[in-house]
Amino acid sequence: MTVLVTGATGFVGRNVVKQLVEAGVRVRATTRRPEAAHGLPDGVEVAGADLERPGTLETALEGVGALYLFPVEETAEEVVALAKEAGVRRIVDLSAASVSVGLHHNPVETVVEKSGLEWTHVRPGGFMANMLQLWAPSVRAERVVRYPFADEPMNLVHEADIAAVAVRALLEDGHHGRAYTITGPASWTVREQVAAIGEALGEPVRYEEVSRERARELLKAQGGFAAASADLMLGFADYDGGAASGEDGYSDQDWSALERPWPDLEQVLGRPGRTYADWARDHIGDFR
Structure with a gap:
């Protein structure tokens, strides 16, 4: 299976790519600027593509079974539709812990859920x-x-912990329909x-x-x-x-819910966060 990682040169994306390679998975990484892809592991296929221009993803999606999706609200519907048409079976999207406590709504999550594909939301707190x-x-x-x-x-x-949860959801069964709130x-x-x-x-x-x-x-x-x-x-x-x-309109109580450790990371990884x-x-x- 090929896993496509979008936003592959970001803090989390780089770690997702690295950990997938360490797991022996074939990885294709997309970035708007392929010249910025230095430092990615050997053997990673780098594809120039822009989530804000969904058509640029068509070639990158060929043969892909699972997709790590960096969230771009404006084009999420078109990107997810292209992924489904290409035969992607599983999407893991990067969201935010603020969604878990009602401080924010992420339309990308809604699009992914409605796709009919296997999905997992990864909702990290502050990086x-x-x-x-x-x-x-x-x-x-x-x-x-x-x-x-x-x-x-x-x-x-830690960005490596966010990536570790995403990689588990990309590679393992049992994470479909879950939203993981990831804290330190x-x-x-x-x-x-x-x-x-x-x-x-x-x-x-x-x-x-x-x-x-x-x-x-x-x-x-x-x-x-x-x-x-x-x-x-x-x-x-x-x-x-x-x-x-x-x-x-947000209360101090809303924000305080994100100051405490949440159990999701340890439940998924079987260890505490860094x-x-x-x-x-x-x-x-x-x-x-």
Whole structure:
């Protein structure tokens, strides 16, 4: 069986590809920019395709039995229809834990469920890797992190664990019709996260608490992902990118449900999730 991995150069997608190859599966990986596919394992077939232009996926879907679907709402119906027509039997889609607690509706899930194919939703909480793109530049340059929310707990999940759940659902029976909420094994404050990065480096990393407004200025100046995600990460915009902070109608109780560990990851994998300290050690090269 060939498994098609869309969004294959993203944090989760790269890990899905790697773990499928380690399982001995034939993998085809799609990306809008094939030149960005460096670092994927040997033997992976890379196909240039764009989920925002579904027609570009037709060739990539040939001979595919299972599909890991990165969510693009605007074209989900057409992409899933093409997959079904091509003979795909199973779809595992990347969603979000906010769906599990009623904070967000993901139309991609609805499309996948209505397809008549085997489906599994993988709903991760906040990615540990998001902070990599926000903090790594200042850690590399100055051994410092400037960010608000010093002592607010965050339950974050390792991208390799999200991928591991997705891979099980792609390769094993028994996951059809399930929605897995994937969290880390414990919450970590920003202060604790920075300390873990310093411990992994074996050098002190200073934490300077700044206001949300100042953090926003710093991230916007940094450019790239940091600039693009600053409003969302700092609470100036809600998950859907619409309402301003405090105007989204969500209660603190809703959000607190995502701060506790959920059991799904351990039930699927038979082990606890990786900790933030594990993640920091795995990414030591990025911070150094």
